[in-house]
Amino acid sequence: QVQLQESGPGLVKPSETLSLTCTVSGGSISSYYWSWIRQPPGRGLEWIGYIYFSGSTDYNPSLKRRVSISLDTSRNQFSLKLRSVIAADTAVYYCAKGRERNSAYDAFDIWGQGAMVTVSS
Amino acid sequence: DIVMTQSPDSLAVSLGERATINCKSSQSVLYSSDNKNYLTWYQQKPGQPPKLLIYWASTRESGVPDRFSGSGSGTDFTLTISSLQAEDVAFYYCQQYYSTPLTFGGGTKIQIK
Numbered sequence: 001q002v003q004l005q006e007s008g009p010g011l012v013k014p015s016e017t018l019s020l021t022c023t024v025s026g027g028s029i030s031s032y033y034w035s036w037i038r039q040p041p042g043r044g045l046e047w048i049g050y051i052y053f054s055g056s057t058d059y060n061p062s063l064k065r066r067v068s069i070s071l072d073t074s075r076n077q078f079s080l081k082l083r084s085v086i087a088a089d090t091a092v093y094y095c096a097k098g099r100e101r102n103s104a105y106d107a108f109d110i111w112g113q114g115a116m117v118t119v120s121s
Numbered sequence: 122d123i124v125m126t127q128s129p130d131s132l133a134v135s136l137g138e139r140a141t142i143n144c145k146s147s148q149s150v151l152y153s154s155d156n157k158n159y160l161t162w163y164q165q166k167p168g169q170p171p172k173l174l175i176y177w178a179s180t181r182e183s184g185v186p187d188r189f190s191g192s193g194s195g196t197d198f199t200l201t202i203s204s205l206q207a208e209d210v211a212f213y214y215c216q217q218y219y220s221t222p223l224t225f226g227g228g229t230k231i232q233i234k
Binding site for chain 2: 035044045046047058060061062094096099104105106107108109111112113114
């Protein structure tokens with residue numbers, strides 16, 4: 001059974017870069033789309049973007065200027081970088097797996113437990 | 122962007138009674154080439170990640186109790202819990218995956234009356 005685990009700093013200063021990694025265990029990162037999704041405290045869910053195992057990406061236009069997602073197939077990991085963070089970027093950040101192989105447009109069937117990131121000086 | 126609007130924001134239902142949540146998309150999420158609705162439902166309990174309940178608008182994920190059902194097509198969708206159990210207290214979110222950016226509804230909180 002595939003499992004996902006987010007890791008990274010829980011506190012980031014304003015204007016700096018938020019960096020998180022998602023480690024995929026129990027299965028290969030190949031042939032699936034892998035997403036980052038965030039949830040500000042007490043609020044709803046926002047899709048940040050995805051990466052395919054080939055390295056192709058798509059990002060939410062609302063964050064596109066500041067975000068990048070990368071992949072390390074040798075470590076079965078994918079990562080998120082969000083630049084120039086502000087207080088409004090404070091959220092729980094989830095990584096998630098697309099349900100079907102090779103399907104960009106799909107539900108998320110497996111989620112990590114989430115990583116709380118606070119933007120504060 | 123496709124805007125997903127859920128109603129109500131919150132709902133209190135007696136144990137054993139039916140709960141119904143609505144989700145409306147700002148444009149159709151029915152893809153004509155495969156006749157599938159690109160709409161999914163998640164359940165989220167406090168401190169936990171969302172859990173997939175329903176995909177293709179009406180297909181139950183493996184292991185999800187059959188009291189959960191999804192219906193609708195095009196722009197209007199419904200999640201029904203046929204007989205509410207205590208463990209169903211949670212937030213519920215719809216999400217479209219018809220086009221990027223993938224977007225979620227604002228959520229509906231289900232409580233026990």
